[in-house]
Amino acid sequence: MVTQVTALARSGLADFLIQRLSAVVLALYTLCLLSFFLVNDGVGEGIDHRQLVEFFGSASMRAFSALAVLSTAAHGWIGLWTVATDYIRPHYFGARATVIRMAFQVGCGLLLFIYVWWGMRLFWMLPG
Amino acid sequence: MQVSVYRYDPDVDEAPEMRDMSLELPEGKDLMVLDLLERLKEQDPSLSYRRSCREGVCGSDGINMNGLNGLACITPVSQVAKRGKLALRPLPGLPVVRDLVVDMSQFFDQFEKVRPYLINDQPPPAQERLQSPEERAELDGLYECILCGCCSTACPSFWWNPDKFVGPAGLLQAYRFLADSRDTAGAERLRDLEDPFSVFRCRGIMNCVNVCPKGLNPTQAIGKIRGLLVRQGT
Ligand code: SF4
Ligand code: SF4
Ligand code: FES
Numbered sequence: 139m140v141t142q143v144t145a146l147a148r149s150g151l152a153d154f155l156i157q158r159l160s161a162v163v164l165a166l167y168t169l170c171l172l173s174f175f176l177v178n179d180g181v182g183e184g185i186d187h188r189q190l191v192e193f194f195g196s197a198s199m200r201a202f203s204a205l206a207v208l209s210t211a212a213h214g215w216i217g218l219w220t221v222a223t224d225y226i227r228p229h230y231f232g233a234r235a236t237v238i239r240m241a242f243q244v245g246c247g248l249l250l251f252i253y254v255w256w257g258m259r260l261f262w263m264l265p266g
Numbered sequence: 267m268q269v270s271v272y273r274y275d276p277d278v279d280e281a282p283e284m285r286d287m288s289l290e291l292p293e294g295k296d297l298m299v300l301d302l303l304e305r306l307k308e309q310d311p312s313l314s315y316r317r318s319c320r321e322g323v324c325g326s327d328g329i330n331m332n333g334l335n336g337l338a339c340i341t342p343v344s345q346v347a348k349r350g351k352l353a354l355r356p357l358p359g360l361p362v363v364r365d366l367v368v369d370m371s372q373f374f375d376q377f378e379k380v381r382p383y384l385i386n387d388q389p390p391p392a393q394e395r396l397q398s399p400e401e402r403a404e405l406d407g408l409y410e411c412i413l414c415g416c417c418s419t420a421c422p423s424f425w426w427n428p429d430k431f432v433g434p435a436g437l438l439q440a441y442r443f444l445a446d447s448r449d450t451a452g453a454e455r456l457r458d459l460e461d462p463f464s465v466f467r468c469r470g471i472m473n474c475v476n477v478c479p480k481g482l483n484p485t486q487a488i489g490k491i492r493g494l495l496v497r498q499g500t
Binding site: 148149150151152153154155220223224225227 | 423426427460461462463464465466467492495496499
C-alpha cells in the first residue's frame, strides 16, 4: 500500500470517483451556460446585465455554480497532483525535486483556494 | 542489413552508445531478431543479451526493436525492420546492466507486492481444490503471462513511478488471483491496491496491450480491478 499525504482523499478509489463525478458536474455546468448564452444571444443582440443577474441569481443556479466551483477545485487539485508526482521527479529536477513539487502544489492549492473563496463570495452575494 | 545496437559495458565504457553493425541476411528466409543477434554475437562475442527457450516461452529476451518492445525470438526481422534498418535497445525505463541486459528488480518487486500465489484460509481438502469449467475459464487471458516485462517497460506510468505503480504485468497477475474461485483473500488484496498509485496510476494509455507478445490485455484486467474496488468501496 502506497500512501501519499498530498493526494486529496488519500485513497486512490475516492480520488478516482471524485475526479469522474466532478468532471460530470463541470460538463453539465458547461452545457447549462452554453445553452443560456445560445438561447438568449441567439440573434446576436447581446445579453444585458439584468438578464445575467436574473440567471445567475436564482437559487438553483447559485447552488449549481457553487458546486461547479468546488468541482473545479477538487478536479484541478487531483489532476495537478497527478501531473506533479509524474513529472516533478529527481530524474528531471535533481535532489530538490520534492521541494520543487511541494512549492508547485502549495501554489496550486493557494490558487484553487482563492478561486473557491472568490467564487463563493461572487455567487452568494449576488442580489437575488 | 544495417543493425544499430545499444552498447554499454560499465567496466569499459563511459557512456552508452548506439554502435552500427552490418550483416548479410540469407536470401528468401525471414530470420527472427534473436537469430540476428546470434549472428551479430559471432562477429562480436562481447555483445550481451538474455535468451533461453528461443520459442516465446521463457520471457527472457524482451528487448526494444525499432522502438517496439517484444520478444526477439518470436519477432520476425521483416516485421520490425524499416527500410533495411533495425535499432536494438534494452527494455526502456530499467537500469542497464550491460548492452541489452536490464536489471529487472523493480519489475519483480512490484510483482511480489501483489502476492502472486493462491491464498486460502479453508482447511485443505483431501485431494485438490476443484473448479468448475466456468470458474477455470475466468483465468483465461491471465495465467498465460510469462513475465517478460515488455508491457511494464512500455508503460509511461511505470517509467515515472516504478517504485509505487504496480504496472501492467503485476496488475494482470493481481487480477488473476482476484478472479480465482479458490482464493479467499480478495478483500485484503483489494485493500492493498486501493491507494492513489498501485492501480490508479494507470492512465489507460494501452501501450501494454500494444506490445504484449502473448496477446494479453492488462488494461482490461486493470479495468476489472477498478470495478471490483468501486463495488467494494461503495
Ligand atoms: S502481460 Fe504480456 S507483456 Fe506483460 S509481462 Fe506478461 S507476457 Fe509479458
Ligand atoms: S493502460 Fe495503464 S498499465 Fe497499460 S500502458 Fe497504459 S498506463 Fe500503463
Ligand atoms: S528466448 Fe525465451 S521467450 Fe525468447
